[in-house]
Amino acid sequence: MNILTNRTAKTSDYYSRYNGFYYYYNKLDNKNQMSTSRWLSHTNTYQTYIVQKGDTYDSIALWFYNNPTYYWIICDFNRILDPLKKPKVGSTLYIPVLGTGFKYEEY
Numbered sequence: 001m002n003i004l005t006n007r008t009a010k011t012s013d014y015y016s017r018y019n020g021f022y023y024y025y026n027k028l029d030n031k032n033q034m035s036t037s038r039w040l041s042h043t044n045t046y047q048t049y050i051v052q053k054g055d056t057y058d059s060i061a062l063w064f065y066n067n068p069t070y071y072w073i074i075c076d077f078n079r080i081l082d083p084l085k086k087p088k089v090g091s092t093l094y095i096p097v098l099g100t101g102f103k104y105e106e107y
Contacts, residue, residue: 051087055086077096
């Protein structure tokens with residue numbers, strides 16, 4: 001029996017961490033649930049950044065995107081699972097360029 005049905009992708013006209021994720025309808029509990037099986041693809045256009053002392057993911061997002069709430073874009077693209085952990089000084093981060101139409105890949 002197929003429990004998860006009605007696969008639908010959420011999309012919007014603004015940058016959202018939920019764009020590209022699939023929703024399913026769960027027949028057992030009669031609720032929608034979200035799949036978390038996608039990353040931003042490394043085929044997206046990006047630039048590199050060397051982490052400096054005092055940097056956090058939201059401060060880097062503020063610098064590049066003028067919006068600290070876009071930290072999730074940097075974390076997702078770099079496969080960072082804990083955005084509250086400070087980035088290692090001297091490490092290289094890949095910063096996706098906004099406005100290029102993000103592509104996702106399954107993991």
